[in-house]
Amino acid sequence: MPFGNLTYLVGLIVALLIYSAVGTVFRTLYLLLLSLGFLGYISPESLVILLLVSSLSYACYSGMRGQTNRSLWFFLGVAINLTGLFFFREFSIRESWSISSYSVEYALIAVGISFYSLQNLGVLIKEKLQPSAMTIPFTDFMLFSAFFPKIISGPLLRHENFLPQLSPDRNIDWVPGIQRILFGIVKKTVIADRLAYLVNHNFETVDPTGWNNLIVAHLFALQLYFDFSGYTDIALGSARLFGFKLTENFNFPLRATSITEFWRRWHISLTSWLRDFVYTPVAFGLRGSVLGILLAILITFALSGIWHGLALTFIIYACTHAAYLMGEFLLRDFRMKIKVVVGKSVFNLLGWFLTVNLVSISFLFFRSTSCIDALDRIGHVFSCSNFFPSNWKSGFIYKIAVGGDQQNIFNLSITLALTFTVLLAEKYVYRRLESNKIRVGLMVLFMVSIGLFGVFTDLDKFIYGQF
Amino acid sequence: MDNLTQIEAVIRKVFKDDSLIIDAQTSADDIDGWDSLTHLQIITEIEKHFSVKFTLSELLDVNTVGDIDRIIQQKFA
Structure with missing residues (x-):
């Protein structure tokens, strides 16, 4: 998909020049036409589906604004979006797909429907619960659905x-x-x-040692984070050019000291949508018992898994996190006692260590092409015997580096050094990028890094592009 | 005892921490461990304490302790 590559960047500059020339009154209309044009360029059938689903959603929203049959219009709107989401994503169950080659084959998939259908549902649910005094104009509603920087993989807007x-x-x-x-x-x-190259090669076969499988799981966690948050930065930066501040999707999730905290920092726009429109209503309806809260967690995460795709791997991945959260919730008092005994710093360090390992292991379901493959890897991770490789050089480094040549080892070292440098420095970098001041040093550093170390073969292919 | 003091007592009970200082501006971001899971517990305890029932719409409006206080006041008005 043309996102983040040279075609996209040139198009973005041209679009922005026209935008600055267009009178302020017509800017919303211009952005709507631009967004529809962008979607039509990626996939004409996706444009037709968006126009259909979002126009019908708007008709239902308008119906709800009337005095009669509010519930009927609401349920009709919900049915339209869920049907669209199911039919144009889930119904066309993948015949073959693999993250390694990014080849996804669907019968008919509507680009962006996973995001705009939830956005539309959010409007309808809010209107049902808290009717607003102001009616949303049609062009605003359609732009909210189709806005080009977020159309492919979010963030999910409110x-x-x-x-x-x-x-x-x-x-x-x-x-x-x-x-x-x-x-x-x-x-x-x-x-x-760069990480994808290592991960893809190491995912071709299941290594017999637990250590290697654990490290590969961590490498994939890093790859997924940088791929998705890199995409999000491009999306948020594109929107910012036109003066929009979209919802942040990440808040340094790999620094979380608990699973609960992780979900407050990871894919924030989807998590907060699920929290407000699934978890809270279910837990509120079942309030008063611990079982109600646990059930609400399970339902929320099961739906999150299904949202990622009708594949057992995604559902187990999501349910694993539901189990983690239930455990944290039930052991809350015990965890507080430990915190008092060991002190806050040690507690947070232990919590971080446990969290990154549990999250990375769960991502094995996310990344693996089958549950059997994922379970096989996890089985090795938790196997007491044969955890560490007998020969560290040939059994670990050469495998992770995809070969024992000097060049392979050098590439691995560079990739890891760059990864951890950005991981440690990103908070500092974001603080500086947010201001209107031009950061010449950082810009030069970025461009030199891209020129020297960048891999451009998959620039326009993002892992979350498949959802 | 005013509503805010009573809400403070309820929140202290949920968190089992008598040192918590609560005011109208206090939100989930200010208290370690106040997440969406404990949020529901707090609302349930508030409902029991004041013998009131929140609606889902009211619950979605709660961002600070001041919002809880406002909703309770509306219910007794």
Whole structure:
């Protein structure tokens, strides 16, 4: 998909030049046409499906604004979006797909439907629970659905955050926008795709040692984070160029000290949507018992798994996290006692160690092409015998480096050094990129890194592009 | 005892921590361990304590302790 590559960047600059020339009154209409054009360029049939699903959703929303049959219009709107989501994503169950080659074959998949259908549902649910005094205009609603920077893989927008930004006096934020896009390209080309090379090769066969499987799981966790957050940076930077501040999707999730905290920091836009529109209503309906909360967690995560795709691997991945969260919830008092005994710093360090390992192991389900493959790897990780390789050089380093040549070892060292440097420095970098000041040093560093270490073969292929 | 003091007592009970200082601006971000799981427990305990029932719409409006106080006041108005 043309996202983040040279075609996209050139198109973005041209679109922005026209945008700055268009009168402020017509900017919303211009952005809507631009977004529809972008989607139509990627996939004409996806454009037709978006126009159909979102127009019908708007008709239901308008129906709800009337005084009669509010519930009927609401349920009709919900049915339209769920049908669209199921039919144009899940019904066309993958015949073959693999993350390693990024080849996804579907009968008919509507690009972006996983995101805009949930957005539409959010509008309808909010209107049902808390009718607003203001009616959303049709063009605003359609732009909210189709807005091009987020159409492929989010972030999932909330109308209460997005629509107030459609004011005519919106400024073009060149500097923070371009800086954020560049950092996203660094994350994607310099980190994620270098890691992808190692991960893909090491996922071809299951290693007999637990240690290797654990390290590969960690490498994939890093790859997924940098791939998805790199994509998000490009999306947020693109929106920022046009003056929009979209929802942040990540808040340094790999620094989380518990699974609960991890889910407050990872894929925030989807997690908060599920929390508000699935978990809270279910848990609220079943409140008063611990069992009700546990059931709400399970339902929420099971739906999250299904949202990723009708594959057992995704459902088990999500249910594993539900189990983690239930465990944390039930052991809360015990964890607090440990915290008092060992002190906050040691407790947080232990919590971080446990969290990154549990999360990385769960990602084996996310990455593996079958549950059997994932279980095989996890079985090795928890196997007491044969955990460490008998020969560290040939049994570990040469395998992880995809060969024992000097060049392979050098590439591995560079990839790991770059990964951990960005991981440690990203908080500092984000703070500086946010301001309107041009960060010349950082920009030069980004461009030199991309030029020297970047991998460009899969620049426009993002892991979350398949969802 | 005003509502805020009573809400503070309920939140202290849920977190088993008598040192917590709560005011109208306090939110989940201010208290370690206040997540969506404990949030429901707090609301349930508040409902029991004040003998009121929150609606889902009211619950979605709760961002701070001040919001809880406002909703309770509306119920007794």
